[in-house]
Amino acid sequence: MKKNTSYIAILLSILIGAYLINEKRSSTSYKIGVIQMEKLVYDYQGMKEATKKYNTKMDLWSNQADSIETNLKQLYNQVRLDSINGNQEEIMKNQQRFYLVQRSYYEFKQNIDQKAQEEDQKMTIGVINQLKEHIKAYAQQEGYQLIISNTQLQNVGYVEAEIDVTDELLIFANTSYQGNE
Numbered sequence: 038m039k040k041n042t043s044y045i046a047i048l049l050s051i052l053i054g055a056y057l058i059n060e061k062r063s064s065t066s067y068k069i070g071v072i073q074m075e076k077l078v079y080d081y082q083g084m085k086e087a088t089k090k091y092n093t094k095m096d097l098w099s100n101q102a103d104s105i106e107t108n109l110k111q112l113y114n115q116v117r118l119d120s121i122n123g124n125q126e127e128i129m130k131n132q133q134r135f136y137l138v139q140r141s142y143y144e145f146k147q148n149i150d151q152k153a154q155e156e157d158q159k160m161t162i163g164v165i166n167q168l169k170e171h172i173k174a175y176a177q178q179e180g181y182q183l184i185i186s187n188t189q190l191q192n193v194g195y196v197e198a199e200i201d202v203t204d205e206l207l208i209f210a211n212t213s214y215q216g217n218e
Contacts, residue, residue, distance in 0.1 A: 047155035067182040070202035071193055072172070074186045078204055081213045083167050086161040094156060098149045105142045112138055175202075178209075 087216055112135040119127040176184050184202065188195045 058096050068180050070176075070179075070184045070200050071085055071196045072184060072186055072206055073201065073203045074188050076211070077168060077207055078164060080207050080211075081164065081168060082162045082214045082216075086216065091156055091160055095153060098152070102142070102146060102149060105138065105145060108141075109135070109138050110143055167214075168210060171213055172206065174213065175206050175209045179205075 112131060116128060116131045119131055142149055172184055172186075175181070179202075181202075184206075185193055187196070
């Protein structure tokens, strides 16, 4: 009887051990991280370079608009001078040129506004797509199954500091950044 009790105890220990091992295998724990997307985007080297390019284009467009505006002011002053001198033929000719340049100026300004909006959108989408690739590579490298992006709207109500991986991901992305991606 003592022998049977020992066997039963050993068998029960083995069964309990097998159950615990199986239970541990089936209860998968996931590695989850949260990123502050706004900080990631604006501190990302790719965004800084894209912003410099955008500002260079804006400066060029602004200089072109200023040149047209200067020409417009000169024509306006010429029309005023002609009206003082009473030269009707010159007044009509300069007024027509003035209206043409004025229309051209307003069209150019509208075009700049539209181009600026398109460039901004294109730049932002490009940076976001770059960051998505960096996030994916970082998650795979670090073993994350899920990385949640917290935007300006603060989708995540609470995040423990240990799972906020924004700074680590930013270092990874900036280190991985090749320039002009």
